Amino acid sequence: MPGLERSATTGSLAPAANTNGGAGTLGLVDYLQKILTARVYDVAIESPLDEAKKLSVRLGNRVLLKREDCQPVFSFKLRGAYNKMVHLSAEQLGRGVICASAGNHAQGVALSAQRLGCQAVIVMPVTTPRLKSDAVRSFGAEVVLHGDSYSDAYQHALELGQTHGYEFVHPFDDPDVIAGQGTIAMEILRQHQHPIHAVFVAIGGGGLISGVAAFIKAVRPDIKIVGVQTSDSDAMVQSVRAGERVRLHDVGLFSDGTAVKQVGIETFRLTQALVDDFVVVDTDAVCAAIKDVFEDTRSVLEPAGALAVAAVKQYVARHDLKGQTLVAITCGANMNFDRLRFVAERAEVGEEREALFGVTIPEKRGSFRRLCEIIGPRSVTEFNYRMSDDQIAHVFVGLATSHRGESAAIAKGFADHGFAAVDLTDNELTKQHIRHMVGGRSPLAHDERLYRFDFPERPGALMRFLSHMHPDWNISLFHYRNQGADYGRIVIGIQIPPDEKTSFQSFVDGLAYPCVDETDNPAYRMFLR
Structure with a gap:
């Protein structure tokens, strides 16, 4: 190259x-x-x-x-969009412009078209939040919703541009x-x-x-x-x-x-x-x-x-x-x-002001109080406890810290007092799901596997996910979270017959949603398995 x-x-x-x-x-x-x-x-x-x-x-x-x-x-996107469009000929502007974008470039092209008095067609994924598509429409541009991703919208924009003679305004290249x-x-x-x-x-x-x-x-x-x-x-x-x-x-x-x-x-x-x-x-x-x-x-x-x-x-x-x-x-x-x-x-975690731990304590009188004594004067940001069995209990603990390296010293302090601790501060499953789910195991889920998915937040996306699953697969755990983003997050426990594992992989590949196998994640095994 x-x-x-x-x-x-x-x-x-x-x-x-x-x-x-x-x-x-x-x-x-x-x-x-x-x-x-x-x-x-x-x-x-x-x-x-x-x-x-x-x-x-x-x-x-x-x-x-x-x-x-x-x-x-x-x-910043309006700078490049306008500079591109102002250098187009009158004939090109007269035919109109088109772009593919889920947000900032779309608004830059739409505003530039308004100032230059030309037609603008913006192709956006159907997953685009209404806030962003409405912002584009407010500048007088035509919005076309197509596909689940930017790539889908991009290909459709190229096709529309070729069909109607629109000038394509690339977002970066x-x-x-x-x-x-x-x-x-x-x-x-x-x-x-x-x-x-x-x-x-x-x-x-x-x-x-x-x-x-x-x-x-x-x-x-x-x-x-x-x-x-x-x-x-x-x-x-x-x-x-x-x-x-x-x-x-x-x-x-x-x-x-x-x-x-x-x-x-x-x-x-x-x-x-x-x-x-x-x-x-x-x-x-x-x-x-x-x-x-x-x-x-x-x-x-x-x-x-x-x-x-x-x-x-x-x-x-x-x-x-x-x-x-x-x-x-x-x-x-x-x-x-x-x-x-x-x-x-x-x-707080990103600023290294919070550390998360899974602590195992003996299930006997006085253990929980002793754990609290070890924590001492530290500020507690989260505390979740549920008895696991008649031998041990797992406690989910969030503690205020002053720097990231402090979490290792805290974990060692727990261990020195006989309480095994797993540092979960950088555990993505913990931060997205486990801290909101602590409190239950199922004796029926012995062959359960756990998967974490991100999928486009759009009407029907969850049903599409569930409807494509094989009827012989049993959902044993399900947790969904959306933080107002363009995508939803789920963690799902599935019991899959041994002869269906290849079919499950085909199911995952066909969905084309990001997927992480979390079956061996220590947070899952401590609090939910």
């Missing part, structure tokens, strides 16, 4: 020697010119560069937030879109003309980081560019490591704004050549970052918008940085209100 070659002396980038024309022929100078001449301010504002004062004090570094969440559509996003970097360097150690950028398909990196490496190559992805949607990180674009089988849905299975051809080329480092963060760290930004700004970011802040914290700890200036691009704030309960629940 064509790549950009970094000059050993100047750090500049030149076009790859073997390109196939089109976007692949653009070098760093070309992108610098495109960014400097980009048309974005007909729709976008020059967003503030604000210091996160509380977070800066905690981290011992100056943390600046590039507030793209303050844009008219609460996301287009030089004009990339240049529009690059204006963010231009503003950062104008707003802060002093040293900057690194700029942290969330990555979905790669349009934002490509534009930011192209401008900064052309003007201030000493500044590090750090890309950020979630651990369950890290297509760019895997692609850079592999040296070629990798397509993920599935992606996590919490940070839906960056849930992309395969990055763009051009964005991969630029990112591979220009980005200095990557940080991968988990859901809990993102929730903690949302809380951090709220405490400093009283603004609520969407998960994708908080990735860069989560990465700053992780990067500082990894490199033991002190006294540096770090910029995090807070790239979006289209948060569904109902999701806040999930964020609040997980932020």
Whole structure:
């Protein structure tokens, strides 16, 4: 695949020697010119560069937030969409534009079409929350709901565009879109003309980081560019490591704004050549970052918008940085209100302020009291207890902590007093389901297997799941949770005859929902098996 070659002396980038024309022929100078001449301010504002004062004090570094969440559509996406569309000919605009998006890009295209006076058709998955589709309609765009995923919507948008002659506006893999996003970097360097150690950028398909990196490496190559992805949607990180674009089988849905299975051809080329480092963060760290930004700004970011802040914290700890200036691009704030309960629940663990344990105690008088004495003056966040049998009992305990490493010391303290303890702080099954289910076992579920699924939150999705199950499979446990997101979470216990195990795997493959076998999870075995 064509790549950009970094000059050993100047750090500049030149076009790859073997390109196939089109976007692949653009070098760093070309992108610098495109960014400097980009048309974005007909729709976008020059967003503030604000210091996160509380977070800066905690981290011992100056943390600046590039507030793209303050844009008219609460996301940076309108920059690239408008810059692409304003460069279309009158004839192209007259035919109309089309895009596929579940959120921020859709609003950017719709607003841009309204300003330019052209028709816009937005293809969105049927799983898209009404809040987002209504926001797109409010700009006068036509919304077409199709498919369960972005991939389904994308293919349908291409087909409609070809049939009706609409111009397709890609969410990230287009030089004009990339240049529009690059204006963010231009503003950062104008707003802060002093040293900057690194700029942290969330990555979905790669349009934002490509534009930011192209401008900064052309003007201030000493500044590090750090890309950020979630651990369950890290297509760019895997692609850079592999040296070629990798397509993920599935992606996590919490940070839906960056849930992309395969990055763009051009964005991969630029990112591979220009980005200095990557940080991968988990859901809990993102929730903690949302809380951090709220405490400093009283603004609520969407998960994708908080990735860069989560990465700053992780990067500082990894490199033991002190006294540096770090910029995090807070790239979006289209948060569904109902999701806040999930964020609040997980932020304490992400901020390393809560540890979760499964503690085994002898089922005899005085054991429970002795356990409480061991906990002592610590603040208890959760306590669930139910007698298991006449020999032992399992207790689910949540304790306030000051740092993540403290959980190991607490577990050792339990063990030193004769109480075996399992640290469940990083156990996803525990955080999503077990802590809400503690309290029951079934003597009839001896051959039960446990599976955890995520599925699109749409009418009929649960019934589709259940109706496809074989009638010979017995459901022995079921727990469903939805935190106001675009997807639901279930954990299900199933008793499957030995000769039906192949059929069950076919059932899972046919659903194409993310699935995790949790049968051997220690939390399940302690509290539910």
